[in-house]
Amino acid sequence: MIGYLKGTLIQLLEETLLLDVGGVGYEVYPTREVLARCTAPGAEVELFVHTYVREEEIRLIGFSSLAERGLFELLMTVSGIGSKNALHIISELGEQTFVEAVLSGNPAPFLKVKGVGRKIAERVLLETRDKVGKLFSGGHYGTPALAATPLSSNFVQAMEALLALGFRRSEAQNALNSLKDRTKAPVDELLRDALTRLRK
Secondary structure (H helix, E strand, O other), X not given: OOOEEEEEEEEEOOOOEEEEEOOEEEEEEEOHHHHHHOOOOOOEEEEEEEEEEEOOEEEEEEEOOHHHHHHHHHHOOOOOOXXXXXXXXXXXXXXXXXXXXXXXXXXXXXXXXXXXXXXXXXXXXXXXXXXXHHHOOOOHHHOOOOOOOOOOHHHHHHHHHHHHOOOOHHHHHHHHHOOOOOOOOOHHHHHHHHHHHHHO
């Protein structure tokens, strides 16, 4: 399976990009975040890749980060969500909006995505909520793990999740400091409330 590609952009096609990696051309279906980095042919492009394999096709799907790929793969576990829908959802929402919507139980952002109705949106919320906090905790996706103590482990995991979502450490720390009296709160609850404070 191909999990990572780094090469030179040859051409942007209708739905894909063509990438030259050591003389081999890979056609990749990218997210919107990846496309934003593809300025012109000749640009160097770095992708994390999900290799989508079915009996009738093999498709490479490109992501700007391991976290973005992780959310795509999480969506693929939801019944009724295919690779195209999952790619559209990640492209339209991005990592931060996706996580905020899931943790707050808000289907509205998903309903703005073409091809996603209320039933699918609610299914996404139901089937991913418990997994989202775990996905961004524990130093996943290259986020440096912090030394944890039993009393602070949930806060450490919430901090790591916020850093993985692109917040500065000072911003994440300030948001979590306002929740320091909730030492027994689960990670997903801390993350949801911290995101609420960061949006203000």
